[in-house]
Amino acid sequence: MTRTSTTHKAALDKLHHYLSAYVPLNRQEFSQLLPYIEIREYDKKVKVIREGEIERYLNIISSGLARKYLPLKNNEITIQLATEGHIIHSELSFHNRIPSGSVVETIEPTVFFSISYDNLEQMYDQFPKIERLGRLLISELFIKKDRRYFDQLNKNTRERFLEYIRTHPQMMQRVPQKYIASFLNIKPETFSRLKHLIRSKKS
Amino acid sequence: MLDMLRQYVSGYVALTNEEFTFLADKIVVRSLDRKHQLVLAGEVEQYMNFVVKGLVRMYFYRGKTEVITNIAKEGQLIGSSASFLSGDPSSYYVETLEPSLLLSLTREDLDRIYQQSTRIEKLGRLMTTQFVLQKEEWELECMRLNTRERFLRFVENNPDLMQRVPQKYLASYLNMKPETFSRLKQLLRKRPTVIKTTNR
Numbered sequence: 001m002t003r004t005s006t007t008h009k010a011a012l013d014k015l016h017h018y019l020s021a022y023v024p025l026n027r028q029e030f031s032q033l034l035p036y037i038e039i040r041e042y043d044k045k046v047k048v049i050r051e052g053e054i055e056r057y058l059n060i061i062s063s064g065l066a067r068k069y070l071p072l073k074n075n076e077i078t079i080q081l082a083t084e085g086h087i088i089h090s091e092l093s094f095h096n097r098i099p100s101g102s103v104v105e106t107i108e109p110t111v112f113f114s115i116s117y118d119n120l121e122q123m124y125d126q127f128p129k130i131e132r133l134g135r136l137l138i139s140e141l142f143i144k145k146d147r148r149y150f151d152q153l154n155k156n157t158r159e160r161f162l163e164y165i166r167t168h169p170q171m172m173q174r175v176p177q178k179y180i181a182s183f184l185n186i187k188p189e190t191f192s193r194l195k196h197l198i199r200s201k202k203s
Numbered sequence: 204m205l206d207m208l209r210q211y212v213s214g215y216v217a218l219t220n221e222e223f224t225f226l227a228d229k230i231v232v233r234s235l236d237r238k239h240q241l242v243l244a245g246e247v248e249q250y251m252n253f254v255v256k257g258l259v260r261m262y263f264y265r266g267k268t269e270v271i272t273n274i275a276k277e278g279q280l281i282g283s284s285a286s287f288l289s290g291d292p293s294s295y296y297v298e299t300l301e302p303s304l305l306l307s308l309t310r311e312d313l314d315r316i317y318q319q320s321t322r323i324e325k326l327g328r329l330m331t332t333q334f335v336l337q338k339e340e341w342e343l344e345c346m347r348l349n350t351r352e353r354f355l356r357f358v359e360n361n362p363d364l365m366q367r368v369p370q371k372y373l374a375s376y377l378n379m380k381p382e383t384f385s386r387l388k389q390l391l392r393k394r395p396t397v398i399k400t401t402n403r
């Protein structure tokens with residue numbers, strides 16, 4: 001599935017730029033990484049990893065939008081909404097090699113840069129710079145997770161809603177409301193009510 | 204003391220004696236009284252700490268209520284990790300619950316070590332990954348299990364903490380009301396008879 005054709009040149013340039021924000025990589029260093037990276041394209045509403053499967057990939061979104069959710073008996077909880085530049089995969093399954101408890105599903109047609117578990121291990125072994133890159137990326141992931149957890153415990157429904165639309169204005173257009181509501185742990189009814197609140201604030 | 208750290212580290216990466224010494228040379232041993240504040244909200248966390256002896260908790264204030272987000276015992280790491288990793292001010296307080304003996308490493312020293320040893324950088328990456336996975340697991344567990352199930356799982360995995368940590372702290376950590384915690388504890392006392400009846 002690896003294709004590094006010209007159709008993906010713009011996307012690869014973007015990836016180079018994205019990775020260089022963590023660790024400077026020259027053209028040659030970047031091109032050495034390409035054999036390890038697959039480009040995977042999906043339509044919208046496709047399950048990229050299902051419950052019970054073992055996650056094979058770490059995905060960075062090149063374009064599109066995906067979510068991760070936890071299926072429960074009578075409902076589901078969205079635990080991540082990811083867009084361009086974000087990492088999304090079933091991390092417990094990927095790292096511990098156990099069946100996934102969560103599902104990753106595209107919301108829009110999505111292109112992923114995907115690195116398999118084995119390829120990632122090989123990259124770490126062969127390129128010391130990738131060790132640093134990995135450490136910094138994972139640190140950032142932890143910091144984001146901690147922030148979200150803290151906000152869930154510390155902020156009320158209204159504060160979480162306002163903070164999210166302030167920091168993610170484009171998501172309101174791109175993501176079905178019920179997913180955002182679930183992600184913020186807000187009832188759909190409450191979410192609608194809060195939306196009216198912004199509209200009246202603007203006028 | 205260092206043996207305990209060495210054993211912990213070898214669960215992630217097998218370091219050579221030289222590599223471990225390189226790390227150990229930068230470690231500060233800190234012996235602290237109980238209720239010692241290691242970091243306050245608003246400060247940047249300077250240390251990552253390995254607990255050799257004692258008990259440490261991490262918490263923040265929601266209004267006037269303390270909310271506990273982490274409790275670390277012997278053989279575990281503790282610190283305001285997000286602040287330690289980002290250099291941003293901590294949202295949390297970190298405080299000892301018992302007199303504690305900690306092996307601590309500063310952000311600055313750790314960064315310097317990373318520059319010089321890819322193997323120790325690997326250790327850093329794997330430990331940070333573990334932090335992420337623990338957070339994910341905790342989050343999923345809170346969604347999947349009800350209050351009672353979470354209580355039972357915690358008791359099963361941490362019988363020692365039930366003895367060592369004040370109940371109100373454990374209730375806060377498990378995100379339940381102290382009354383609920385007491386009620387569930389009552390239930391636990393009755394459990395052996397329940398098992399007996401099922402065996403008949």
